[in-house]
Amino acid sequence: MGPVHVAARTADGIALSVVVDGDGEPLLLIPGLGAGRSAFIPILPDLVMAHRVITFDPRGIGESDGVGNTTLTAMAIDVVAVLDAVDVAAAAVLGASMGGLVAQHLVVDHPARVADLILAATSPGGDACVDPRPEDQAALLGKGARTPEEAYRMACTVLYAAQFQRARPEFIEAQVRERALHPVRPRVFSAQFNAMWQPDDSFERLVSVTVPTLVMHGTDDVVVPFENARILARQIPEAQLRPFEGCGHLFFHERPAETARVVTEHLRRDRSGAAQTSSEAETSSSSTPRESSATGS
DSSP, X not given: OOOEEEEEEOTTSOEEEEEEESSSSEEXXXXXXXXXXXXGTTTHHHHTTTSEEEEEOOTTSTTOOSOOOXXXXXXXXXXXXXXXXXXOSSEEEEEETHHHHHHHHHHHHSGGGEEEEEEESOOOOGGGOOOOOHHHHHHHTTTTOSSHHHHHHHHHHHHSOHHHHHHOHHHHHHHHHHHHHSXXXXXXXXXXXXXXXXXXXXHHHGGGOOSOEEEEEETTOTTTXXXXXXXXXXXXXXXXXXXXXTOOTTHXXXXXXXXXXXXXXXXXXXXXXXXXXXXXXXXXXXXXXXXXXXXXX
């Protein structure tokens, strides 16, 4: 049938642009800071072969109305509106970067709506977070840039692993051109960024999570250092940790096919087959680096 476009209406009347594609069990993807559903384009072709994939533009981004949310709690409420719009009671939820923080709020504030939790390149937030180096955060934010294109070009120097930057300059140039054509409004970006740093108790509440959880993270991520993944995997009961060896923050761009395969295998696993604990999963991945670092793109 192809992608289906849906308009979700938030609690305060904002229209959010939603796209549903594929068949199977629902899988909702939540994008990161300043990003819309296009951030997931590299992994969508493989994911829609196995899942009913739901993507959306957060408020103020892409084709969605409004200005940026000022709290992660409010962002999670918008996600509930997206699920309501596509008539999904509960979905597997994958949140990337800031989207992972939103997913954490979703699972603790609205647990009935999350059937499975996948956290990609994200942090626990608040005091539990391991911060990036100041110079890396400055590059991410495009400090000193004069144009949106220049700002995102600076961001790409930290969003991708150095090896990927050398091997796939054409991919990165395409990403820069896309952002230059569709720049994020400064007020929306600032609202999202500030929301990430507001204190809350979501991390402490993660100990109550009962749904199967997978934590995926690039080991060379300088935007959200890899230690954040370990912290999350320890905090969430029976969470599995899946490192992507040698990958940067946007590991799902660097190894899209591998990412989609890992997600699909996680969601299809025999839940009675005793999933590994987070520590066992990390030990297994680190002891077989060839499997963890196999190029899937």
